[in-house]
Amino acid sequence: MDKPEIPDDKAKRRPITARQLARMLGVSQSAVSRAFTPGASIAPDLRDRIKQFAEEVDYHPNAIASMLSKSRTNIVGIVVSDMQNPFYPALIEKLSRSLQRVGLQSLLFNITKGSNLEEQLSALRRYNVDAVIIISATILSGQTLRWATEGRAALLINRVVEDADLSCVICDNVAGSRAIADHFYETGRRRVAYVSGLSHTTTNRERQNAFVTRVAELGMTLCARVDAGEYSYEAGRRAAMEIVERGGADAIFFANDILAAGGLDALREEAGLSVPDDIAVAGFDDIALASWPHYALTTFRQPVDEIIAVAVGMIEDGSCYPGRPITIKRLPGELIVRSSSHRISDS
Amino acid sequence: MDKPEIPDDKAKRRPITARQLARMLGVSQSAVSRAFTPGASIAPDLRDRIKQFAEEVDYHPNAIASMLSKSRTNIVGIVVSDMQNPFYPALIEKLSRSLQRVGLQSLLFNITKGSNLEEQLSALRRYNVDAVIIISATILSGQTLRWATEGRAALLINRVVEDADLSCVICDNVAGSRAIADHFYETGRRRVAYVSGLSHTTTNRERQNAFVTRVAELGMTLCARVDAGEYSYEAGRRAAMEIVERGGADAIFFANDILAAGGLDALREEAGLSVPDDIAVAGFDDIALASWPHYALTTFRQPVDEIIAVAVGMIEDGSCYPGRPITIKRLPGELIVRSSSHRISDS
DNA sequence: CCGTGTCTTGCATCCGTATGCAATGGTGTC
DNA sequence: GACACCATTGCATACGGATGCAAGACACGG
Missing domain, CATH: 3.40.50.2300 (Response regulator)
Structure with a gap:
């Protein structure tokens, strides 16, 4: 008959604490703490008893207090x-x-x-x-x-x-950018362009340098290098149109997919070009949109x-x-x- | 010369505490606490002195401890x-x-x-x-x-x-869906369709019911009601094609923009229809993509x-x-x- | 100069859990 | 049966800051 009694004062809005639980069960607060600590030194049956009773009274260890004492x-x-x-x-x-x-x-x-x-x-x-x-x-x-x-x-x-x-x-931005350059080369492109997002980030610098370098190695011409100023669809559109106005290219590598998506739409709809017949487009990241049939974007997938x-x-x-x-x-x-x-x- | 001295034992990885700060300054820990509590009862000059010194020794109140005592x-x-x-x-x-x-x-x-x-x-x-x-x-x-x-x-x-x-x-999903129906009606559409995402959500039910009801009120025909099964581009494509195969419509209201984007692309590219000449498309939400020139999606903007x-x-x-x-x-x-x-x- | 009131400040305690240490009880060995 | 040993358990305290309460400081009015 030493079944612990569950007080039902719902008035208290404060959640139940380990100490209260312990008192109700007639054990020490440490025992409660140990019951909820994996690997702690506590008898299996005591642990079970505490955990079961905790469930009944809806006790949940307070993570904040735990953080404070464990400093984790x-x-x-x-x-x-x-x-x-x-x-x-x-x-x-x-x-x-x-x-x-x-x-x-x-x-x-x-x-x-x-x-x-x-x-x-x-x-x-x-x-x-x-x-x-x-x-x-x-x-x-x-x-x-x-x-x-x-x-x-x-x-x-x-x-x-x-x-x-x-x-x-x-x-590996370098390998990715080189792969894009190689792909352009292998599919017959020779006059390429690069569109950067935020030009000062290392991500962009790595991609740009690797691409430009590889382009030179392969003997392709770098017709244009445009800084879109931000990573956005609109910026991609603007960059693409700028390249077209500056004489065009037969392949553009955009620093990421969202730029490429904007660029691709602009090339098709605004410049009236055919992608990929007139001009190839590639991005970087492989975001969801890249696989949509409308874009079908060649890209370098980030792992x-x-x-x-x-x-x-x-x-x-x-x-x-x-x-x-x-x-x-x-x-x-x-x-x-x-x-x-x-x-x-x-x- | 009672300038507090700053101990430089970098060995201690533990951040400095209010108590330590207090001791260094020769004040009580409460004072430090009050210095960082807006509206607390503390003399302005003491507060300034504490805050300035805190900056020097790089003291930051520990939010965890604060949570515990304030239970906030x-x-x-x-x-x-x-x-x-x-x-x-x-x-x-x-x-x-x-x-x-x-x-x-x-x-x-x-x-x-x-x-x-x-x-x-x-x-x-x-x-x-x-x-x-x-x-x-x-x-x-x-x-x-x-x-x-x-x-x-x-x-x-x-x-x-x-x-x-x-x-x-x-x-207000109801007003939105009715607005779409009204817009379809006003622009001459009469044979409309609705594509739901997850049909059991209240969001969908509200949009669907309001749309269907308004369509009936206006005397338009509801040619199809397709459940896409999820809110995704691909699901939108499938739903659009299903509507086309089931006889088509001259306007489709998709439960949200991402569905509409997929649907729009499928209608144009797969079904070879002209949007908006052959068929109108509308979505819901006004996500970024909706304003892209390629989609130029009519939609109901969520506030x-x-x-x-x-x-x-x-x-x-x-x-x-x-x-x-x-x-x-x-x-x-x-x-x-x-x-x-x-x-x-x-x- | 004293009483009253306001403003500051420190003291002590609390928030809820974790854990080192000591105490307890039980088991095994010789 | 005595002793060593291990598994459990409780006690006391720490974690770092917030806050009620009381004491001290100071100003003002009478």
Whole structure:
């Protein structure tokens, strides 16, 4: 008859605590804590009894208190800036899902050029997140990044920032851009053009340099090199028209797919050209839209799943914690040939 | 010469605490706490002195500890499921930005059909978030939602779930769908069709019922009603082709823009029809793509900014806290006529 | 000069869980 | 039966900041 009694004062809005649970069961609060700590020293039957009773009274360990005493939050800060490019939402979704799978939650830090970075990043510090994943370093200087991530695990995805002392995981931009150049060459193109997004980012510089270099190696002509100024559909359209007005080309490599989509539409609809007959178009990333029949965009697919796997792995094994040597992982992507660059003779 | 001395033992990786700061300055820990609490009772010069010194030694209040003692986290849980539809990333971005503006961070809960909901939602509870914003109720039953949000502020965006006792903020789907029907009628269409996404969601039901009803009122013929099964480009293509095969129509209203984009491309490229001459196309949401010249999609624009403003307002003023009466805010949208439905005679 | 009131400040305690340490009880060995 | 050993359990305290309460400082009116 020592069945514990469940008090039913619903008046209390505060959730039940481990201490209360313990008192009700006649055990110590430590026992409750141990019951919910995997691997803790506690008798199996006691653990079961506590867990079962916890379920009955709807007890859930308070994660905040746990964070405070363990000084571990199980939260990863994700710093993003441009969610306009569909590549990033897709990446973030998979990333947050992978993190959840290993028990980590994602705290979103959406930074904007306009808003004061300092305030936002100070929140990043105050929340004591276990790790920071920076997905868009576009508008953050190395110095700012270093300050924001000082003393905690941090990791860049899809960007390299020279002076930030941060590990990063990126797609092999060089191989990708060369593959595009090779593909243009092999399909008979000789007068090519390159459209950059934000010209100062390392991502763009890597892609541009590799492409331009390979183009020269192959003896193709680089007719134009246009800076679109931003990664957007509209910018892609403008860049494409600029290339047409400046004398055209027979192939354009856009720094990413969203630019390429705009460019392709402009070439067809505004310039009245046939893609791929008159001009070939290629992008980078392989976002969802690239596989839509209307675009059928030749592109270099970023190994998103692998990037995420590596990133999550680095966070789990602590290899991106402060003090550890900086590592830069370049993962291979894959050239995806679709009909924006090459009329496939036989399906 | 009572200038406080800054210890430089970088060895300690633990960040400095309020107590340490206080000791260094010769004040009490409470003073430090008050210096960082707006409106607290503290002399202005003491506050300045503390804040300045804090800056020197790089002290940041630990948000976790603050959460524990204030039992307020300043974190809002955002529950999402389908980030494939570009409407949601755009919404989330603006939402998280608005929340940040009022000092709230966004903790992302990315739920999937496959993964075990219970575990994910239990995390939602354990983290003691101040409020929960559910952006996609698609795969959550009212019962699950009620459990997940029990005892805390919660709010649905863009969905209504009958049995969940939750407040919600949505676009006026009925007015929107009627506007589309009226627009079709006014531009001479008489044989219309409707394509649903997920047919069981309230969003879809509202749009579908309103459209079908209005179509009948106006004496137009509803040639087809197709359930695409999901909100995706490919599903839109399939639905459009199904309508064509079943005899066609002279106007199709797709339950949202991403479906409409797929449908429009299929009608033009696969069915060889002219849009808008042979057939008009309209969507719902007004995502970025809708304004691209290639699509130029007639659509009903969701008042995203207003939805977010209202949602954030409800969280701030506590009107969605448990115990408060449930409110359902329907915000007016705006019909955006573009050339997918109507050839504009004069630009 | 004293009483009253306002403004600051420090003290002590609380928020809810984790964990080192000691105490307990039971098992196995010789 | 004595002793060593291991598995459990509880106790006490730490994690870092917030806050009620009381004490001290100071100003003002009488």
